[in-house]
Every structure is written in C-alpha cells, then in structure tokens.
Amino acid sequence: MRAKSVLTREVTRREALRTCLCGIGVAGLGMPALFGRTAAALAAEAAANDRILVVLELSGGNDGLNTLVPYGDDAYYRHRPKIGIKPARLRKLDAHFGFAPGMAGFERLYKEGRLAAVHGCGYENPSFSHFTSMAYWHTAAPNSGEEYGWVGRLADGLDPGGAPNFIVDIDETQSLAVRSRDHTPVVFDDPNKFARKAFFQEKPLFERVGDPSGEANASRKYLLEVARGARDASVLVREAWARYKSPVDYGLVPLDLPKVTALIEAGMPTRLYYTAFRHNAFDTHVHQGDLHGRLLTYAADAVAGFMRDVERIGRAGQVVVMIFSEFGRRVPENTSLGTDHGTANLMFVVGKPVKGGHYGAPPSLTALDAGDNLVYTTDFRRVYATVIEGWLGYRKTRDLLRGDFAPFPMFG
Numbered sequence: 001m002r003a004k005s006v007l008t009r010e011v012t013r014r015e016a017l018r019t020c021l022c023g024i025g026v027a028g029l030g031m032p033a034l035f036g037r038t039a040a041a042l043a044a045e046a047a048a049n050d051r052i053l054v055v056l057e058l059s060g061g062n063d064g065l066n067t068l069v070p071y072g073d074d075a076y077y078r079h080r081p082k083i084g085i086k087p088a089r090l091r092k093l094d095a096h097f098g099f100a101p102g103m104a105g106f107e108r109l110y111k112e113g114r115l116a117a118v119h120g121c122g123y124e125n126p127s128f129s130h131f132t133s134m135a136y137w138h139t140a141a142p143n144s145g146e147e148y149g150w151v152g153r154l155a156d157g158l159d160p161g162g163a164p165n166f167i168v169d170i171d172e173t174q175s176l177a178v179r180s181r182d183h184t185p186v187v188f189d190d191p192n193k194f195a196r197k198a199f200f201q202e203k204p205l206f207e208r209v210g211d212p213s214g215e216a217n218a219s220r221k222y223l224l225e226v227a228r229g230a231r232d233a234s235v236l237v238r239e240a241w242a243r244y245k246s247p248v249d250y251g252l253v254p255l256d257l258p259k260v261t262a263l264i265e266a267g268m269p270t271r272l273y274y275t276a277f278r279h280n281a282f283d284t285h286v287h288q289g290d291l292h293g294r295l296l297t298y299a300a301d302a303v304a305g306f307m308r309d310v311e312r313i314g315r316a317g318q319v320v321v322m323i324f325s326e327f328g329r330r331v332p333e334n335t336s337l338g339t340d341h342g343t344a345n346l347m348f349v350v351g352k353p354v355k356g357g358h359y360g361a362p363p364s365l366t367a368l369d370a371g372d373n374l375v376y377t378t379d380f381r382r383v384y385a386t387v388i389e390g391w392l393g394y395r396k397t398r399d400l401l402r403g404d405f406a407p408f409p410m411f412g
Contacts, residue, residue: 051392054260054273054306054321055151055177058299060282061130062325063339064346066292067103068117072096075365079332083289083339097358102297105251105304106348113356114307115348116410118383120363122344122376126327130280130341133326138177140381140401151272152180153400154388158271159183165233165268170256170275178274186233186270191241191259194234240266248309251301261309264319271392282325288338299323303350311352320351320391322383331365332372343369344376347383349410353391359408381405 070076071087072095090098091107097117099107109115123142127133136142140150148156155166155178162182169178169187178185188194244262256275263270277299284292303321310319328345344363360378369375382405385397390411398404 050318052264052271052273052315052319053387053392054257054275054319056255056257056299056303056321056323057134057175057177057274057276058282058323058325059130059134059276059278060280060284060325061133061327061329061341062282062295062345063284063288063292063329064325064344065329065331066288066339067100067296068093068346069098069100070096070362070365071098073365079365081333083333083337099300100293100296102293103300105300105302109304109307109350110356114352114354115350115356116354116408117358118347118349118378118408119358119360120344120374120377121324121347121360121380121383122327122374123379123381126343126373126376128327128341130283130326135176137324137326137380138175140384144402146402147179148181149175149177149179150384150401151175151177151274152183152185154392154394155180155183155272157394157396157400158392163269165236165270167272167274168260168263168268168270170259170273171278175274175276178272185274186237188234188237191237191262194237236266236268237263240268246309246312248305248312249301250305250309251298253298253302254305255299255302257302257306258309261306261313264310264315265313284329285334285338285340286336288333307350307352316352320349320353320387322387323348323350324380324383328374330372331368331374342373344374344378347380349383349387353411355410355412359410379405382408386410 065076065080066083066085069085069090071085071090071092077084085100087098089101091101091103092098093107093110099110106115110117123136125143127136138149139146151167159166160182162184165186166183167178167180167185169175169185170189171187172189174185174187240262241259244258244265246258246261250258255277260273260275277295281295282292303323306321307316310316324347325345328342329339330342334340363374363377365374367375381401381403384401385405386407388394388400389397390407394400397407
C-alpha cells in the first residue's frame with residue numbers, strides 16, 4: 001500500500017505540471033524560494049559545484065564543410081565548384097583546414113588553444129528529418145526512444161534530489177533535451193517578461209501564495225512550493241538581467257548568451273544551460289553563400305563575446321560551451337546553389353579549460369555513401385561523454401547514454 005501511495009503522488013505531480021500550472025511563465029516551475037537569499041549564500045552554493053556546461057544548438061542543419069573548410073582536399077572543390085569557399089578567403093588554421101571568412105571569433109579561440117573541433121559526428125542510419133534527427137540528438141538515443149532528454153538525465157545523475165535552478169533553458173519553448181525526471185528547468189525567453197501570465201484582475205491572487213511549510217496535505221504542499229518557486233525564480237531572473245551591464249561586444253546577433261552571463265554573474269547555481277540559434281536558421285537549401293556566411297559570423301562573434309564576458313566576471317575557468325547541429329549537409333552543391341540535408345557534421349567544444357585542436361577522423365570526401373553523404377566517423381555521443389565525464393566529472397556515462405563511448409582527452 002505504501003508503494004502505491006507514493007506512485008499515486010508522483011503521477012499527481014506530473015499531471016499538475018502538465019495541466020493546471022502550465023500558465024506559469026513559459027515554464028519556470030518547481031523551484032523553492034531563492035530570491036531573498038544573500039548573494040554570499042548563492043555564491044557559496046555555486047562555488048561548491050562550479051563547473052558549468054552551456055549547450056548551443058545550431059538549428060536547421062549547419063553545413064560543416066563550409067564552416068571548417070577542408071581546402072587542402074581537391075575533392076571539396078570538385079563537389080562544390082560554385083559554393084566552395086576559395087583558399088584565399090579562408091581563415092587558415094593549417095595546411096588543410098580554414099574557417100569561413102567571417103569566423104574571426106572562432107579563429108582567435110582556436111589559435112588561443114580554447115576551441116576543439118570534432119570531425120565526422122553522427123550516428124548509424126541517420127534521419128534527414130529535422131524533427132526526428134533533433135529528437136535523437138536531444139535524447140542521445142538515435143533510432144530509439146527516451147522519455148527524458150540527455151541534459152535532463154545528466155541533471156538527475158549529478159543531483160538526484162532535483163536542486164532548484166539546476167537547468168536553465170533559454171528559448172521560446174522548452175527543449176526535449178532538458179526534460180528531466182527530478183528537475184524542472186527554468187525556461188524563459190525575454191527576462192523582462194518572465195512572469196506568470198494572467199489577466200490583470202487575477203495577478204494579485206497569483207501573487208498571494210500560501211506558506212507551504214505548515215500544509216499537511218502532501219499534494220497541496222507540493223503545489224504551493226511549485227507556485228512559490230516559480231514566482232521567486234522569475235523575480236531572480238528579471239533582477240539578474242536588470243543588473244547586468246557589460247562592455248563586451250557580442251556582435252550583431254548575440255543569441256541568448258548575454259542572458260547566460262547575467263545569470264552566472266548573479267550567482268545563479270545553474271550548472272547546465274541550454275540555448276539555440278533558433279528557427280531552423282541553418283537550413284540553407286537555396287543561395288547558401290552569403291546567408292550561411294552571415295549566420296556563421298553571428299554565431300562565431302556571439303560565442304567569442306561570451307567567452308570574453310565570462311572572463312570579465314572571473315568565471316572563464318568554470319565555463320565550457322558545446323556546439324552542435326542536428327545534421328550536416330550533402331557534400332555536392334545543389335542546382336539552387338545551396339546544400340540539402342546530409343549526415344555527419346562538426347561539433348565544437350569551447351572554453352579556457354579545453355585542450356583545443358582537432359579530434360576525431362575527418363570523413364572522406366571521395367568515399368561517400370549512396371546518397372552522396374559523408375560517412376560518420378565519430379558517434380556524437382562520444383562528444384557528450386567527453387563533456388559529461390571529462391568536464392563535469394560524472395562517471396556513469398554508460399547508464400546515461402545507454403552505451404560505452406570513450407571520452408576524447410579534451411580536458412586535463
């Protein structure tokens with residue numbers, strides 16, 4: 001009977017989160033009160049577990065071959081006689097590879113030894129659907145299924161108790177990647193609008209949340225804790241953003257990275273941040289050249305600005321960024337001077353603690369599959385394992401990723 005009552009309570013919680021409390025902010029549920037704690041207390045909590053991972057998703061399928069160009073391979077120009085980027089325009093890293101012309105930020109990070117490029121990332125039987133492939137990357141379960149995202153499962157492993165504010169997802173809607181059994185992510189887009197949505201007449205009622213400490217009914221107590229936590233977390237985020245001032249230039253499109261810096265600077269005890277270059281921006285089927293170049297410039301400038309900003313606040317040694325896209329592009333250019341959905345792609349890991357350089361075997365440009373796509377050489381979960389184990393120190397990657405994936409020697 002005891003086990004049955006516990007199960008019933010858990011189902012009640014899930015249903016409450018899915019239904020009657022879905023109007024709080026964009027998400028932002030499940031956090032006990034934090035606002036009002038001293039800055040010193042927040043800083044002490046953050047210092048105890050001070051390593052932070054920021055995941056940046058390049059949605060739409062970034063063309064890796066025109067990002068880090070293998071200009072030393074003649075096959076690249078045979079496949080792309082019109083959209084291939086000529087050697088004289090590239091930001092050359094060595095005798096074989098060079099970044100796209102606008103990626104000054106990535107070039108600088110690479111030459112400082114703070115950027116690692118992982119080649120040939122993909123998985124068996126790849127999907128060419130944005131939705132399906134992204135679901136595989138979000139769950140780390142290609143051609144399979146998982147109820148929770150890999151970031152959510154990582155949070156459950158790092159802190160099984162479901163610590164408040166452990167995951168922050170900055171986007172219009174919550175990503176599958178951060179869905180968790182024990183943790184409820186803080187999800188917001190505009191910090192200034194991060195508050196419970198209600199009609200004007202209803203707001204005073206929503207602001208009066210009862211004290212859960214004296215509540216005897218377990219389900220009601222939980223709901224009161226959720227409501228109070230959501231209210232307090234929204235205040236904390238808005239206050240952090242209001243206080244944030246930085247001289248650092250993130251470029252024309254800073255993405256959401258300044259918001260991450262603001263929360264880190266404010267002492268938010270978040271260890272896992274998730275954000276995206278949104279709206280399938282990198283789906284470059286038509287006239288790819290100029291558009292893709294601009295997108296890469298925006299992304300490189302934003303990431304480089306973020307790394308300078310976390311250094312400004314004294315946290316550069318504690319922050320690592322992992323960058324991915326749901327698939328690469330087909331190797332030959334198409335008749336519309338763009339590229340179609342492909343397979344294997346690059347991933348990047350950036351930060352002061354990173355041992356920069358090349359990792360993984362670059363896929364062959366002459367031994368393509370039947371669809372003129374790259375044959376992957378690195379299971380993308382190996383990069384996940386690298387940041388999970390090598391950076392965050394969580395050793396149970398086999399259980400988390402449902403397989404054995406040897407980390408790259410990217411960290412000390």
